[in-house]
Amino acid sequence: MYAQMVSRLASTLLVCFAQLAVAEAQLDQELSMAMALTPDLEAGKNSYNRLCAECHGEDGWGSTGGEYPQLAGQHRSVIIKQLADIRAGNRDNPKMFPIVEPSQMGGAQDIANIAAYASTLLMDSFPAAGDGDNLPRARELYEQMCASCHGLNGAGDPGLHYPLIQGQHYEYLLRQLRWIRDGQRKNANPQMAAIIQQLEDSDLELVADYVSRLEPPAEKLSDK
Numbered sequence: 001m002y003a004q005m006v007s008r009l010a011s012t013l014l015v016c017f018a019q020l021a022v023a024e025a026q027l028d029q030e031l032s033m034a035m036a037l038t039p040d041l042e043a044g045k046n047s048y049n050r051l052c053a054e055c056h057g058e059d060g061w062g063s064t065g066g067e068y069p070q071l072a073g074q075h076r077s078v079i080i081k082q083l084a085d086i087r088a089g090n091r092d093n094p095k096m097f098p099i100v101e102p103s104q105m106g107g108a109q110d111i112a113n114i115a116a117y118a119s120t121l122l123m124d125s126f127p128a129a130g131d132g133d134n135l136p137r138a139r140e141l142y143e144q145m146c147a148s149c150h151g152l153n154g155a156g157d158p159g160l161h162y163p164l165i166q167g168q169h170y171e172y173l174l175r176q177l178r179w180i181r182d183g184q185r186k187n188a189n190p191q192m193a194a195i196i197q198q199l200e201d202s203d204l205e206l207v208a209d210y211v212s213r214l215e216p217p218a219e220k221l222s223d224k
Contacts (some may be wrong), residue, residue: 009074031084034108034115036043038112039113043183044113044114044116045117047106047110047116048118051104052071055095056071060073060122061196062172065083065169066171066172068172069168070168071085072118072121072124073121073164073220075156075163075164076158077115078117078158078164079114079119082187083115087102091187092184115191122220122221124167124221125224130174130208131210131213133206134206135209137206138209139210141206141210142211145199149189150165151163154167156208165214167212168212170208173212174205180195180196187217
């Protein structure tokens with residue numbers, strides 16, 4: 001009986017590992033293809049307005065309550081990676097999964113188009129911030145824990161798929177930080193997860209508040 005249980009468990013694990021390997025191969029292939037393609041901004045605009053604008057807004061500013069992130073001005077490479085991650089099952093997002101399916105969004109070219117278009121949108125000049133308590137401590141935490149990857153001003157690194165986080169809505173930032181800390185975001189950078197796991201909720205609130213107040217360059221901001 002015990003030997004049969006072990007055998008069944010081993011078989012189940014092999015199937016899981018095989019499925020994971022297939023998902024990772026699909027992700028790598030789609031990510032590489034979309035990154036290499038020349039985007040069509042007009043097609044990207046049409047696809048964005050059809051698939052994304054209902055939640056993220058035509059301006060790409062998302063929602064101040066944090067349910068939907070600001071996409072405007074985000075690095076093209078970051079948007080491509082997140083879309084590919086969701087499609088490959090590497091990031092759980094039940095609301096977005098039906099939208100990013102190939103039958104709805106299309107293939108790698110469509111992903112490249114949408115990502116490129118969203119990256120050209122001007123950002124919200126007045127993103128939702130936290131309560132502003134203890135910003136000196138918030139800055140200290142950010143510079144110690146986050147700046148080495150995301151930069152002192154939160155500009156990220158498109159070559160490494162590190163997102164631009166400056167001017168992102170506070171509630172969205174806080175929710176993502178909590179999910180990464182608690183293991184609820186599968187595609188989180190392991191190094192980042194290890195750092196965040198050292199922080200209490202009060203620290204995460206400070207970091208999210210500080211990041212939401214980091215101002216993008218003037219040329220990336222809307223004058224609305």
